[in-house]
Amino acid sequence: MRYTAKTRLLLTLLICTVTVQLRAQTSITVKPGEKWFGGAVNDAHLMPFKEGYNLNMYGDTRGNQAAPLLLSTTGRFIWSEEPFKFAFENNKLVITETSAALIIDSAGKTLQQAFKNAAKRFFPSKNMLPDTLLFSRPQYNTWIELVYNQNQKDILNYARSIIDNGFPPGVIMIDDNWADYYGRFDFRADRFTNAAAMIDTLHNMGFKVMLWISPFVSPDTEVYRELLAKRLLLFDNSGDANKSWDKADKPVIISWWNGYSSVLDFTNPEAKAWFQGRLDHMVKTYHLDGFKFDAGDADFYPANALSFKKATPNEHSRLWGEIGLNYPLNEYRAMWKMGGEPLVERLRDKQHSWTDLQKLIPHLTTAGLLGYQFTCPDMIGGGEFGSFIGRDRLDEELVVRSAQCSALMPMMQFSVAPWRVLSKQNLTAVKKAVDIRAKYTPYIMQLVKLSAKTGEPIARSMEYQYPNQGYTDVKGQFMLGDRYLVAPMIAKTGKKTVYLPKGTWKNDLGKQVKGPAKIEMEVAADRLPVFELVKN
Structure with a gap:
């Protein structure tokens, strides 16, 4: 039987993608030399993940951006529509506390391919921009x-x-x-x-x-009383895990960095309409x-909170983004x-x-x-x-x-x-x-x-742009697109080590340098070292 190129591609994707239904634990062996990234942005300085790292993303995004996504330097990625807990133990990636199926995809061979495969399926770029003055x-x-x-x-x-x-x-x-x-x-x-x-x-x-x-409302104010009467705030289950939203009568009051507040419930379309x-x-x-x-x-968004529609703390955060x-x-x-x-x-x-x-x-x-x-x-x-x-x-x-x-x-x-x-x-x-x-x-x-x-990154890690060349732990430089290597001075020493991949590079002083090379340099107080790739 002959297959078209499209059919062969679909068959390859099916073979390389495993959907794991809910189970108590999923254990994935880390391949020799394989390094993993993802989860919470604010832990990125700890990546690639080391033995002993763990994070339960349910209700914990480390105060910054996060996603139910892990990616590896061998091209594998893991996705779930809901938060999960993961840990690196005994050379294994162990995933627990799942509430949705896990997608384990091994169609790629590099970190870049893992990202592109995941993005295409689960978070494709919408071809829309924020206000460009923010960039220009x-x-x-x-x-x-x-x-x-x-x-x-x-x-x-x-x-x-x-x-x-x-x-x-x-x-x-x-x-x-x-x-x-x-x-x-x-x-x-x-x-x-x-x-x-x-x-x-x-x-x-x-x-x-x-x-x-912010999504907060100060208690005992005119606006608070209005929103409470309209049931547009998150409610407290008063310690009863079986209580339904319509039976709750006390709002959740949470502690945040500016005191205590009630919280708008954006699972309720009327709350969203009021806020907008x-x-x-x-x-x-x-x-x-x-x-x-x-x-x-x-x-x-605490565990005792009741909302108009049932939602995880993470989903409440996503609705804020909408x-x-x-x-x-x-x-x-x-x-x-x-x-x-x-x-x-x-x-x-x-x-x-x-x-x-x-x-x-x-x-x-x-x-x-x-x-x-x-x-x-x-x-x-x-x-x-x-x-x-x-x-x-x-x-x-x-x-x-x-x-x-x-x-x-x-x-x-x-x-x-x-x-x-x-x-x-x-x-x-x-x-x-x-x-x-x-x-x-x-x-x-x-x-x-x-x-x-x-959807490709604007600022890229060295491993993303130059896979499997020994740059996974290089954190002091990045690629701006595929043309410029940017190596700012980020230590008080005034001395910088720059790792140049293969090719001919021209630095910000006009000098050409052949890579691959490891360059030890002193950086003047007013200098930002930039290397332009002039020839692969």
Whole structure:
């Protein structure tokens, strides 16, 4: 019997794909030399996974993006529609606590092929883009400068300082505490005398404006009582695992980083319509361009919560992500199973430390492996405001190197004002990093548009682009598309080891280098090493 090429391909896929129905445990032998990635972005610095690593993704996405996906350097991938627990024990990948079938696919031979096969089947790119200003210009967030004192005067001063100090306008994000309480969607009058005029002024300066929001509602407020009466909040089962949603009468009150709040139930179409109506009100009334969707982490949806439709904590997180699809100017920090969508993701808040700076590359490239291509590194210098408290002086070199590390990633975002905390020399170095980004922006935009079509990562790990050549543990450099190798200085030593694959490369100083090669180099304070592949 003769088969067509299409039939042969289908037969191959059937042979290479195993669907494992629910069972107590699935044990997969790790092949010699096989390395695994996936699960939670915020654990990417621990990848490839080592013996002893384990994670139960049910209700735990590590405060950042995650997906029910594991991928290996031999081309295998594992997918399930629901979260599961996995561990590496005795040279085996052991999967337990499943609530949906496992797909185990071995059709590929490399990490790249594993990703492409998984993406095509389970999270294909939608050929849609977020607002491209997020990629083409730096972003500016008011968080570190103002923290909880968001106010009209200081926001405008921050914006003017951006331009006065020679930085290009782009997207500006107004962060938390702009409202009287959570769930109220109007600017607080004591800090914003005319918010619409403020945003109009920002527009005239060349900015687009985003506003921080969350799915929380402050208890014992007018809005809370309205939503409670309409049953648009998550309810508490009061310790009765058999209680149904319609019989519950007490809302869940959860603890989060800003106290205690009730939570909107987006399994209920009426809650989703109410929330989107409030967002549209903010756009119409105050001329906003989009929203920074914070929180939504799976662990903010507790096990005792009852919702209009039954849902896992992870599914609640995914539903939070769906709301952003209505706004091209969006940003998320927590996400579940929304790869391939035109949503902007940001890495979890990093501390102002060299240790956390060194996490940016593995975290960003792993986000790409999970389908989150439109990802921003954390705020330059760090976004965890607690690490700035009590510091008489920031580490200026760290801020500079952080800017350089972000410069050729899909996006770069400022928060702490470089002109306030840096010497003239170091400020010049940061501005040079912004200029470097401007030089490569046309290529970055090509990659962004291509990624919207194909789903391929914009920033790629060395193992992804150069499989099975010994680069699985290289975390200090990445490929920007298939043309540029970017090797930022991310340690205080000033010395860098760069691994060049086979080919002829031209570095940012104009010198040609033949690969494969291991290069030990000193990196000047204002330099971002970039190697262009000129010949394979």
